[in-house]
Amino acid sequence: MKSRILLLLAAMPFFAAAQTPAKNYHIKSPDGKIDVSINAGATINWSVKYGETDVITPSNVSLVLGNGAVLGLNAVVKSDKTSSKDEYFNTPIYKRDKVHDNYNQLILKFNGDYGIIFRAYNDGVAYRFTTEFKETITLKDEEANFNFAADNQAYLPFVNDFRAKDKWNTSYEAHYDTVNVSAVKKDTLAFLPVLVKINDNIKAAILEADIEDYPGMYLTNGKGNSLHGTFAPFPLDQTAGGYANMNYIVTRRAEYMAKTNGTRSYPWRAVVISTEDKQLADNDMVQKLASPSRVADQSWIKPGKVAWDWWNDWNITGVDFKAGINVPTYKYYIDFAAANKLEYIIIDEGWSKDTDLNQVNPDINIEELVAYGKERNVGIILWASWFATMQQTDAVFDKYEKIGVKGFKIDFIDRDDQFAVGSLYDIAQKAANHHLLVDYHGMYKPSGLQRTFPNILNFEGVKGLENMKWGVNNQPGYDVSIPYIRMLAGPLDYTPGGMRNANKAAFRAINGNPMTQGTRAHQLAMYTIFEAPLQMLADNPSTYKKEQESTDYIASVPTTFDETVALDGKVGEFVSIARRKGTTWYAGAMTNWDDREITIDLSFLGEGSYKAVLFSDGVNADRNGTDYVRKEVTLTSKDKLTVKLASGGGWAARFEKVN
Numbered sequence: 001m002k003s004r005i006l007l008l009l010a011a012m013p014f015f016a017a018a019q020t021p022a023k024n025y026h027i028k029s030p031d032g033k034i035d036v037s038i039n040a041g042a043t044i045n046w047s048v049k050y051g052e053t054d055v056i057t058p059s060n061v062s063l064v065l066g067n068g069a070v071l072g073l074n075a076v077v078k079s080d081k082t083s084s085k086d087e088y089f090n091t092p093i094y095k096r097d098k099v100h101d102n103y104n105q106l107i108l109k110f111n112g113d114y115g116i117i118f119r120a121y122n123d124g125v126a127y128r129f130t131t132e133f134k135e136t137i138t139l140k141d142e143e144a145n146f147n148f149a150a151d152n153q154a155y156l157p158f159v160n161d162f163r164a165k166d167k168w169n170t171s172y173e174a175h176y177d178t179v180n181v182s183a184v185k186k187d188t189l190a191f192l193p194v195l196v197k198i199n200d201n202i203k204a205a206i207l208e209a210d211i212e213d214y215p216g217m218y219l220t221n222g223k224g225n226s227l228h229g230t231f232a233p234f235p236l237d238q239t240a241g242g243y244a245n246m247n248y249i250v251t252r253r254a255e256y257m258a259k260t261n262g263t264r265s266y267p268w269r270a271v272v273i274s275t276e277d278k279q280l281a282d283n284d285m286v287q288k289l290a291s292p293s294r295v296a297d298q299s300w301i302k303p304g305k306v307a308w309d310w311w312n313d314w315n316i317t318g319v320d321f322k323a324g325i326n327v328p329t330y331k332y333y334i335d336f337a338a339a340n341k342l343e344y345i346i347i348d349e350g351w352s353k354d355t356d357l358n359q360v361n362p363d364i365n366i367e368e369l370v371a372y373g374k375e376r377n378v379g380i381i382l383w384a385s386w387f388a389t390m391q392q393t394d395a396v397f398d399k400y401e402k403i404g405v406k407g408f409k410i411d412f413i414d415r416d417d418q419f420a421v422g423s424l425y426d427i428a429q430k431a432a433n434h435h436l437l438v439d440y441h442g443m444y445k446p447s448g449l450q451r452t453f454p455n456i457l458n459f460e461g462v463k464g465l466e467n468m469k470w471g472v473n474n475q476p477g478y479d480v481s482i483p484y485i486r487m488l489a490g491p492l493d494y495t496p497g498g499m500r501n502a503n504k505a506a507f508r509a510i511n512g513n514p515m516t517q518g519t520r521a522h523q524l525a526m527y528t529i530f531e532a533p534l535q536m537l538a539d540n541p542s543t544y545k546k547e548q549e550s551t552d553y554i555a556s557v558p559t560t561f562d563e564t565v566a567l568d569g570k571v572g573e574f575v576s577i578a579r580r581k582g583t584t585w586y587a588g589a590m591t592n593w594d595d596r597e598i599t600i601d602l603s604f605l606g607e608g609s610y611k612a613v614l615f616s617d618g619v620n621a622d623r624n625g626t627d628y629v630r631k632e633v634t635l636t637s638k639d640k641l642t643v644k645l646a647s648g649g650g651w652a653a654r655f656e657k658v659n
Helices: 002-018 285-289 327-339 366-375 386-403 418-433 465-469 475-479 520-529 541-546 548-556
Strands: 023-028 034-040 044-050 053-065 077-090 098-110 114-121 124-132 137-147 153-156 177-180 194-197 203-209 217-221 226-231 235-241 247-253 258-260 263-265 268-274 304-307 344-347 356-360 379-385 407-411 437-440 456-459 534-537 563-570 574-581 584-591 596-601 610-617 628-635 640-645 650-657
Touching: 023 077, 023 098, 023 114, 034 098, 034 114, 034 124, 044 268, 053 124, 053 268, 098 285, 124 285, 137 217, 203 285, 247 386, 258 418, 268 285, 304 327, 327 344, 327 366, 327 541, 344 366, 356 386, 366 379, 366 386, 379 386, 386 407, 386 418, 407 418, 418 437, 475 520, 475 584, 520 548, 520 574, 520 584, 520 610, 520 628, 520 650, 541 548, 548 610, 548 650, 563 596, 574 596, 584 596, 584 640, 610 640, 640 650
Parallel strands: 304 344, 304 534, 344 379, 379 407, 407 437, 437 456
Antiparallel strands: 023 034, 034 044, 044 053, 053 137, 077 098, 098 114, 114 124, 124 263, 124 268, 137 226, 137 258, 153 177, 153 194, 194 203, 203 268, 217 226, 235 247, 563 574, 574 584, 584 650, 596 640, 610 628, 610 650
16 A cells, blocks of 8 residues: 555646646747747746748746756746837947847746747847745756757856865856767856857857846856856855955855845847857847836936056056055156046055955045045045955945045956845945946956946956956967857956067967066957956056057047947957048957958948048067057048958957048
C-alpha cells in the first residue's frame, strides 16, 4: 500500500502537467521580420525567429519563490492582451535627441497572481515577469535560458578577477573570449552584454534593463547549446575590505537572491538582433526598456569634458611648484580646462581619506578650488569610494552641494547584487535632489539607470585606458569590439586621450607616464565613437599644451548628440561612426592591429558644403603611433573618402557647415 501511495505521489506532477492544456501565442515585430513564439502549459517557454532563422530556440522561463513555488510551472493563462506602440520620446543627454519606441506587445496573466510581458521590436525582443502579491516575497532564483539551434560562437566577457574570495565581487572588466557556447566551462560567469553569432549575417546580443531592487544577471553554461542566467545571492554580512579597505566586501550570502515587493515588474531580458554588425554600434534597446526619468527638472544637468588627474599621475611639467595632490596643481588643471573650454576637472583619489569624505587632505582646499573654478567657468567633480559615499550620503551631498561641487565620481562598487543595485538607485536619487552629477566609475555596468536618473552621466564596466598603466594585450582589438557589445548597455567611462602612442613593439606599461596601444588618430576617434556624456581627457595638461592640434580637436567634440549614424564595421576588426550636433558632424574610425583601407561615405551630411578637419594616420604611424596628418578640405554629401588605417590606427573628422 505504501509503495502504491509513493508511486501515486511521484506521478502527480505528470498528471498536473497533463491537465494543464498548452496554449501558443505569437507576436511579430512591426516590420514582420521577427517572430516571438510563446508556449504556456506545463512550462512557459519562448523562442525567436528572424525570418526563417532560429535565433532563440524554445527556452524555459520561471521565477522560483522562497517557499518553493515556481511561477512558470503548470501555467494556466487567465488573460492575454495585445497592444502596439509607435511614438518618440526625447533624450536630451544621449547619442540622439529622440528615440523611436515602436513595438508590438503581448501581456499574459496567469493563475497564481503573476504574468509576463513580451515585446517585439524591429531590432530585437524582450520579456519581463510581473507579480501581484500583497506581501513582500523572497526570490530564490530566476530561470532565464537562451537556447540556440547550433553550437554558435559567442563573445563573452568572463569574470576573472573576483575579490575577497567572492566570485560575485568583480570589476566588470574583461576582454572578450571568443568560444562556442558549448565550450563555456562549468561555474564560469560572463557578465552582460554578451554577443552570439547565429550565422554569417545574424548576431544576437543578450542584455538586461531596468534592474531596480534586483540583482544583475550573469550567464553561465546551460544544457547543450545554451546560456543560462544566474544571479548573486543576497548579502547577509558585509564589511570594509579589498583594495585600501575601500570595497564593501560580502562575507556571507543567503540562499536566496532577493526580497522584494510582491507587486512589481521585474527586469527586462532582451535580445538585440542584427543582420549587419554596424547595427549593433547604434542601438537604443536599453534606452527603450528603461524606466523614464525621475528627475523632473533636468536643466542643471550639464554634460561635458573633464581634465582628469589620476591616469597621468599628476605628472605636469614646466611649473614652479611641486606637482601632486595640492591646490597649485589643481589650479593648473583648472587653468588648462578654462583655456580649452572644458566644463570640469576631477579631483581624484587623495583629496580626502578614502573611507571618510569629511577628512580632507590638508594640502587641498575644496572651497578655494571651487571658487577659483567658478571664476573660470570650470566645475569641480570629486572622487569618492562607494563605501564612503554609502556611509555619509545625505550629509556629504548636502555639504558639498553648498560648497558648489558639481558632482561625484563614485568608485570601487564592484558588485550588482540586490543590495548594491538598491544602493546605486538611492545614491542617484539623493544626488539628483542635491543637483549633483554622478559618474559610476567603480566597476559597474549600465542597464538603463542612466535614463531613469539622467544625472548619472557615465558608467565604467569597461577595460579602459587605465589598463595601459599596467599593460594588457590587444587593446586595439578590444577597442573595436566594445562599440558592438558593451556600448549596447549604455555610456562607458573608458577615459581616452593618451598622447604617448605606440605600436606593439614599442609599447611599455609605465604607471607614472603611461602610453597607449595604437595611434594618435585612434585616440582622437574615441571621442566620437565612445559614448560618454562626461568624457575625460586622461593625459596631463602639460602634454596637451605641447599637442595643441590634437587638444583643439578633442575639445571641439561634444559629448551628447542630436543624431547618430553607424557607417561600417565588423566586431573585433574595425568600426566607423558619425554623429551630429546642430549642423556640425563628427566622425571617427578605428581598427584593430590590422592595417586596412576603408571607404567613408559622406551621404550622412546634409545639403550644402562642409569645411572638414581630418586627422589621419601618418605614413610612419605604424612605427611611431604619434605620427598623424591634419588636413582641411571642403566636402559635400556626394563625396566618398578613402581612409588608410595603420596597425592600431584611426581617423577622426569634424564637418562644419559653411553654406
